[in-house]
Amino acid sequence: MRFLRAHAALTRELSSRLEAVHELTLSDFDVLVQLYYAENRRMRRIDLARSVLLTASGITRLLDGLESSGLVGKERCESDARVTYAVLTDAGVRKIEEARESHLADIEELFGAPFSREELQQLADLLARLPLAHTSEACSA
C-alpha cells in the first residue's frame, strides 16, 4: 500500500513540475536520459522500450512526440533492416542538460529532505532486490 501511494504522489508531483517547466513527461525525460547516457547517444527502439519499462508500441508513440519536437531522430540500421535507432539530436542534448538540473533539484527536495544518505542507499538497495526491476544502469538519478 505504502508503495503504491508513494508512487502515485511522487510521480504526480515530479511529472507536473517537469511538465510545467520543460514541457516533458516523466517518461519523455526518462527516455532522453537513457539516450543521453547511451553509447553514441543512440539506442535500438526495442532496447529503449525495455530499459524504461514500456511496451514497443508505447515507445513508438512516445518517440513520435519527441521526434516532432526535434529532440530525437530516427536512423536505420545497416546490418539489420528491422531495427531503427533513436538518436538524440543536438537540441535533445541541450534539452536534457537543461531539464536534468531542475529535475534533480526536485528529486533532491522530495527524496533528499526526509532521508539521510545512508537511508537513501538502503532504500535503493531494497528496491533493487525486487523482481523484474532489473534494467540497464548508467544513470545518476
Added chain:
Amino acid sequence: MRFLRAHAALTRELSSRLEAVHELTLSDFDVLVQLYYAENRRMRRIDLARSVLLTASGITRLLDGLESSGLVGKERCESDARVTYAVLTDAGVRKIEEARESHLADIEELFGAPFSREELQQLADLLARLPLAHTSEACSA
C-alpha cells in the same frame, strides 16, 4: 530511478494477475479494500478519492464500473445533499474477501520472497516518510 522501475514492473504484474483471476483493476481492488475497512462499509466519494490518490472525476468513472458490476451502491446523504456515499454491497464484500486471498499471495510472492520481515518493515518505514504519501490507514496490505 529504481523506484519508478520497481513500481512499473510490480504494478504491471500485480494488475494483470488480479485482472486475470478476478476481473479487477488494481485501482478497483484498492477502492474495494478502502470501503471494506471503512465504518459501515461506506465512504463519501471525495474521501475515497483522496485515500486512493485519484481525482474526483477518476472516482466517478471508477465507481461507475463497480456499480454496474453490482459491487458497490450509491446512497444519498441526509444532511448534505451534495455528497453521495459509496457503499459496498454484499456481492462486493464477497468479491473482496475472495480477491484478497489471491492478491495477498501475489504480494507475498513478489515482496515476501526477496525480503526478510525486518527488511519489509524497514522498507515500509522509509516509504512512509516520503512527503505526500499520507493517507488513511486501516489496511492490511
Added chain:
DNA sequence: CTTCTATACTTGAGTTCGCAAGGATCATAG
C-alpha cells in the same frame, strides 16, 4: 433574503498507455 465563496460531484475532451494484430525482415533447417 441575497450574494459570494467553497465544496461535492459529473461530464466532455484529450493524453498516455497496453494488447492484439499485421507487415517486414532475419536466421535456421531441410
Added chain:
DNA sequence: CTATGATCCTTGCGAACTCAAGTATAGAAG
C-alpha cells in the same frame, strides 16, 4: 531455395486517468 519461426516495429482499438468547465448544494456575510 524455401518454409518456419523469431524479432522489430507500427497501427487500431480500448482502458484508465487528468484537467477544465459546469451544476447543485452549503454556509457565511452583508
